[in-house]
Amino acid sequence: MSAPFFGDASPITYQGPDSRDPLAYRWYDKNRVVLGKRMEDHLRFAACYWHSFCWPGGDPFGGETFLRPWMHMPDAMAAAHAKADAAFEMFRLLDIPFFTFHDLDAAPEGATLAESVDNLKVITDLFQQKMADTGTRLLWGTANLFSHRRYMAGAATNPDPEVFVYAAGQVRAALEATHALGGANYVLWGGREGYETLLNTDLKRELDQLGRFLSLVAEHKHKIGFKGPLLIEPKPREPTKHQYDFDVATVYGFLERYDLLADVKVNIEQNHAILAGHSFQHEVALAYALGVFGSLDMNRGDGLLGWDTDQFPNDIGEMTLVFHEILKNGGLGTGGLNFDAKIRRQSIDPVDLLHGHAGGMDACARALLNAAAMLEDRAIEAPLASRYAGWDSAEARAILAGDVSLATLADRALERGAGPQPTSGGQERLENIVSRYA
Amino acid sequence: MSAPFFGDASPITYQGPDSRDPLAYRWYDKNRVVLGKRMEDHLRFAACYWHSFCWPGGDPFGGETFLRPWMHMPDAMAAAHAKADAAFEMFRLLDIPFFTFHDLDAAPEGATLAESVDNLKVITDLFQQKMADTGTRLLWGTANLFSHRRYMAGAATNPDPEVFVYAAGQVRAALEATHALGGANYVLWGGREGYETLLNTDLKRELDQLGRFLSLVAEHKHKIGFKGPLLIEPKPREPTKHQYDFDVATVYGFLERYDLLADVKVNIEQNHAILAGHSFQHEVALAYALGVFGSLDMNRGDGLLGWDTDQFPNDIGEMTLVFHEILKNGGLGTGGLNFDAKIRRQSIDPVDLLHGHAGGMDACARALLNAAAMLEDRAIEAPLASRYAGWDSAEARAILAGDVSLATLADRALERGAGPQPTSGGQERLENIVSRYA
Amino acid sequence: MSAPFFGDASPITYQGPDSRDPLAYRWYDKNRVVLGKRMEDHLRFAACYWHSFCWPGGDPFGGETFLRPWMHMPDAMAAAHAKADAAFEMFRLLDIPFFTFHDLDAAPEGATLAESVDNLKVITDLFQQKMADTGTRLLWGTANLFSHRRYMAGAATNPDPEVFVYAAGQVRAALEATHALGGANYVLWGGREGYETLLNTDLKRELDQLGRFLSLVAEHKHKIGFKGPLLIEPKPREPTKHQYDFDVATVYGFLERYDLLADVKVNIEQNHAILAGHSFQHEVALAYALGVFGSLDMNRGDGLLGWDTDQFPNDIGEMTLVFHEILKNGGLGTGGLNFDAKIRRQSIDPVDLLHGHAGGMDACARALLNAAAMLEDRAIEAPLASRYAGWDSAEARAILAGDVSLATLADRALERGAGPQPTSGGQERLENIVSRYA
Amino acid sequence: MSAPFFGDASPITYQGPDSRDPLAYRWYDKNRVVLGKRMEDHLRFAACYWHSFCWPGGDPFGGETFLRPWMHMPDAMAAAHAKADAAFEMFRLLDIPFFTFHDLDAAPEGATLAESVDNLKVITDLFQQKMADTGTRLLWGTANLFSHRRYMAGAATNPDPEVFVYAAGQVRAALEATHALGGANYVLWGGREGYETLLNTDLKRELDQLGRFLSLVAEHKHKIGFKGPLLIEPKPREPTKHQYDFDVATVYGFLERYDLLADVKVNIEQNHAILAGHSFQHEVALAYALGVFGSLDMNRGDGLLGWDTDQFPNDIGEMTLVFHEILKNGGLGTGGLNFDAKIRRQSIDPVDLLHGHAGGMDACARALLNAAAMLEDRAIEAPLASRYAGWDSAEARAILAGDVSLATLADRALERGAGPQPTSGGQERLENIVSRYA
Numbered sequence A, B, C, D: 001m002s003a004p005f006f007g008d009a010s011p012i013t014y015q016g017p018d019s020r021d022p023l024a025y026r027w028y029d030k031n032r033v034v035l036g037k038r039m040e041d042h043l044r045f046a047a048c049y050w051h052s053f054c055w056p057g058g059d060p061f062g063g064e065t066f067l068r069p070w071m072h073m074p075d076a077m078a079a080a081h082a083k084a085d086a087a088f089e090m091f092r093l094l095d096i097p098f099f100t101f102h103d104l105d106a107a108p109e110g111a112t113l114a115e116s117v118d119n120l121k122v123i124t125d126l127f128q129q130k131m132a133d134t135g136t137r138l139l140w141g142t143a144n145l146f147s148h149r150r151y152m153a154g155a156a157t158n159p160d161p162e163v164f165v166y167a168a169g170q171v172r173a174a175l176e177a178t179h180a181l182g183g184a185n186y187v188l189w190g191g192r193e194g195y196e197t198l199l200n201t202d203l204k205r206e207l208d209q210l211g212r213f214l215s216l217v218a219e220h221k222h223k224i225g226f227k228g229p230l231l232i233e234p235k236p237r238e239p240t241k242h243q244y245d246f247d248v249a250t251v252y253g254f255l256e257r258y259d260l261l262a263d264v265k266v267n268i269e270q271n272h273a274i275l276a277g278h279s280f281q282h283e284v285a286l287a288y289a290l291g292v293f294g295s296l297d298m299n300r301g302d303g304l305l306g307w308d309t310d311q312f313p314n315d316i317g318e319m320t321l322v323f324h325e326i327l328k329n330g331g332l333g334t335g336g337l338n339f340d341a342k343i344r345r346q347s348i349d350p351v352d353l354l355h356g357h358a359g360g361m362d363a364c365a366r367a368l369l370n371a372a373a374m375l376e377d378r379a380i381e382a383p384l385a386s387r388y389a390g391w392d393s394a395e396a397r398a399i400l401a402g403d404v405s406l407a408t409l410a411d412r413a414l415e416r417g418a419g420p421q422p423t424s425g426g427q428e429r430l431e432n433i434v435s436r437y438a
């Protein structure tokens, strides 16, 4: 039998802020109670299968760097077992409560769909056993509808309906596997649901196809009794030139159009937010405002790069504001914090996977504590309430309720003479307040 | 009496493609019939009042360069008259059928709203007379709800309801002036309907305020019998960090949410499209697909700059594709091609205004001709139809109609064995075809 | 006599990290010794005159919001005095050791250059007296060669040599005023030294003109005995489409080409760094590596906006890395930390100026402390030295010294058989280490 | 023997602008004389080996789409032969005069460097024979120092000097192969000569290493009698976060610093220009102005995407301006127009390779004709000369020659009273002129 993938690494434990141990949690103390809830239950961390165990370290200009043993084994199912051993070993070392996976991360694609589905069954049975042994839970499952060449022009939005049908076959299997494993949500990532050029694209047709596909999945979800929401992960581009789930606002409009608001929520990622020209906080705040918040992919991008770097998060300032939104809105619900994050191509030691995840978890814990303190002090909420206080008057509420006409308001404005006087937005003062917490 | 602003400039006329006259139309031949309609009726060109007559040539790092005479006259109403003279002289020299204006472009702001409204009345009466004399028509009017300090934190979305009320007063006057002048549309530009920082912003409240405001305007429009659509002009940012009417998809979702789809359409601008991360063609195609196309601001940005440069258009290739969308979808309707365009800060000669507009009009005319040829040949439409032909089968139509379940489709996929084979997207071939026309 | 501009505001003092006073320093304790030097001497903070006292709060879509009293006084010189009173009052309240100004910030432009120079003399005499009274020093002076319409096509790079001559007149006066006031550096900001379009630009000529202008200023500096360096502030664009001092690397090449390396250094700004596609740390590290580091403009931009927002800094993580570079390289020298920063357009209360500056100073102090701790622990330096240790061998040093030919190396490679084995870049581990300090 | 890769495709020939044949040249008429030179000699087109024959169609989110036969052959050298057959067949069908390749494009990497060098020798011998047979010439060769994991942290700039040595071995072989094949230039692409994070990077050391490496190659070039220039291809980022050869200006500064201006020039690519924030025309004009112009990679990017799309060029307007620069500066010299371009991932038919190249060649031909006409008319040059005419006076020349001091100029400015009057930049007028040609 081969040596364990992580050698003699020990489980990572909470050691407190002053610890100098490079592999200790300094802030993440899972049983610590914050605003009445254990940290672990607030944060609901998940490790993803694909970046850590299925990516060889390549990029568009270079090949494999990681040399994972299971990528050089002749038997694909044996490799899938070895990969699962390494993955669950990492979950144990990190003491991370959840994981996430695509069908093809777990089990190799077969020569036919039937074979693929059988392979998936074998490995999800293995997952079930490992989950029982370790207590690791499934945050969400999903189907990979983007890597194979059959999906090069889209899955649901493919010009060929046969591809739509094939995708249906794959999604049913992945959704049922997710259900069997007790998954809390099911994700549909539309990386190929977009276009390379409008010259060969019928936008309207493709949106209708996508709406239909989502509706089919939602119906099936109810049929099998899966309770979790379906999640769409907005991303503006990459791999395609333009993706239909561009950002939260776009997805909201799409869900309205195809009457999917009851069943579908969004899984937001910082890296996708900034690629779409939004801050992470914006996307999260908007999702709560529109009632479509689902879950988070908790990885960061690089504001100077135009592609998805999927790095582990470490910007405490940004994350403090995001956790403030989450806490203010009652928490993550069935969602969680999935690290859709990959170590860098040059991070070729297995222990680098531990550094990446542990650093990310610790950064989240720290941001949670900051946000909780800010919320308890009403540091931002109090000035905000006061700023909008005028809208709480009966007169203003009547306007919003639709009880007053434009003409009435216009007459009122004419009567009042000089216009209203503005008051300071106080941005610098508010930023300084936040700095006290972050 | 002072010398005419444009000196002895002569009206610009069609001279044909070989003309070397720097101030002739080489492509825009207004009476030429294209696809059964006069060019002038296809293109519905409009010159805007603000950039050409109200902007002194300043930028964030420097002051006035143009030294327009009416900006140095002591009497504001006399200046407004002089400005109107110059503007209508330009419309005449260009032989441009439409114009557009904000209330404050036309008439000076008074000490009170009532005074402002009175000033506007005087100048719109003047417009009425000049329009009758010259035949120039009004494409749309709008109210400036963004320059004055009272609007610094928004008009409809201001934390102070008094500002909302004041804005209602301004919009009623501008809408009624537009109606009186026979305007074809009414625009609401939300340059301050957004935020500088989420720290002092209640996103949800502000969206509700904006929805209400639009509803009030829509009700009033019906009350006074104004037939044209209301237009929102999507723009992602600038002047604010984030504007609520980010792009076409965002506006669509907003209109759905506040039940405004029947009354409100979008006015799309290339410069705003690229700032939002979309191509111009994308925004136009999407607006038609979602049924919200209204009109175009026909100015270009610079893909390397992160702000709104509002330059006159000259990218024939890009415009050919946009006109192809327009023609394919039946034309501009009540909309038009408004040059929300400004000559550069260094273009300090009055004649530069003529060069800018004439070049833009000619570029549009050329793109229209290209697009018409492309459409007549079905150069792009034929390959597109063939690419999606599979979806025209009865079986595929049943899927889209919602007559088949996911389980049925999944079973079908399992039976079919090997997955579908992809076919070439043919992007290079299609691009070469377009090159033949552009 | 009018009320003081800042009302009854008290001087801001150090109160320690736990202070809840919104206008106290929590980290900036000017006499605290860090790595053997007082914080004040490390940080050399400067407030700038222009953003805080000369900008009315306008933006490209709206006018004045601040209503500064001196902007509404009929007598320009009296206004300049009132402005100076407010400015030095702010310096006193902040206890900030330095300030910076453009000639035209201080004194109004006259009808002729001679008048402008006379005005400047009057106000710089006033400055001299106020500096003596308060102990405030001048970090640098500069001439505004970008706001007036004469400079719309450049100052040194103008197609008209008369503009070059005029600029020389303005710079001599500003340089001599800076010298008279004991300025530590002299800055040349080239906001108009670039182009709007290559169609009307002779790139090569303009670069030669700019090289000559800088050489003239350097000669004059020596002639009058001014000891400080000249500083160029790289900025890629805005106000022009393209500026010649794009970034640090570009300026370095320019200084090499025109033999200016001995006299000219760079003044780096975070906001300009990110507009050029670089991190702030990159620009600082590169400037030290190339020997051209001069000073910093210590304001931040917004990674999601394409223009210069010039906000007060508050990203402790980013600044910690920048201060680490500074400390590692021996400090700021004659440079300092200038807040080329403006409060937001909506921050209309005078006290907002204090919030902005105090928050920025505190953020810098905190980052300095972080960086000092990191440096004392060699937290980053030790792993770095070990990573490059191979290059310290005699064999490797011989390669770098130019003692070995390509052929010799190539033969060596052939002999060694299998290629070298890579080692982990350890990025996640290093990021986690930095997180401990930031 | 297998069927030919391109089936029964016929050579592409010139058919004139009105041809409807999708695979004909409509503008590229190789023997047509333009400004005294054959089109083929002006344009010096080259097809690249890597994108067309070595890339399987994958992207970061999906695998192979093209299924090239030689990528599924068990014997690597037999595959290399099959690939060469397909490549030279494409060169023949296109009638393209040049090609370009990396060592590893041509021949498979061996278990040792020696084996790799031997493999390369076998295939370059094959190239020699095929070149003799077909008349195809080599525009440039290069070594792939970026794909293998040993180069993950750089080749010349690697922290491990052994990697520098290995790279020397590879470059000697590739340079000598290029020399043997009569290559006109030799390229060094520094895709890994940059960093992922400054935390593990010693910027100064790495720049010195890179300078040394280039110097070694330049020495060797002279030693073996290779006459062509070495070419660096500026690119700001991708694959790394930051590359040292960011843009033309940066490379110029680097060449100055390491005294390499005599031997090294730049190979400019539109896609890299825009990623660096410059227009293609800017980079070309600057390279000529600084005397470092070498050659062009003639592929385009997408202004809305943040990565290198390497598409075939088709923007006639942009290219017309670039060709105007080239013609004005005397042509391409030893350089050429290399299509470092790839068909899209969905373009899975072999004939798509022909569509891509033929469209690109035709677009270049058309732009060349436009530019030649513009140059003959002095359409842009005449207004430009007139704009700068002031600098041709004796007085102005004396300033540029360094014969006048700042003080003299400043005195002159004071004497002249009112400042100089600006004249219009005329941008719209000039853009309209260009539109006549493009």
Ligand SMILES: [Co+2]
Binding pocket: A269, A271, A272, A308, A309, A310, A340
């Ligand atoms: Co991502």
Ligand SMILES: [Co+2]
Binding pocket: A233, A269, A297, A340
């Ligand atoms: Co994700």
Ligand SMILES: [Co+2]
Binding pocket: B269, B271, B272, B308, B309, B310, B340
């Ligand atoms: Co605009």
Ligand SMILES: [Co+2]
Binding pocket: B233, B269, B297, B340
């Ligand atoms: Co507009």
Ligand SMILES: [Co+2]
Binding pocket: C269, C271, C272, C308, C309, C310, C340
């Ligand atoms: Co700035």
Ligand SMILES: [Co+2]
Binding pocket: C233, C269, C297, C340
């Ligand atoms: Co600055």
Ligand SMILES: [Co+2]
Binding pocket: D269, D271, D272, D308, D309, D310, D340
């Ligand atoms: Co490229």
Ligand SMILES: [Co+2]
Binding pocket: D233, D269, D297, D340
């Ligand atoms: Co290239």
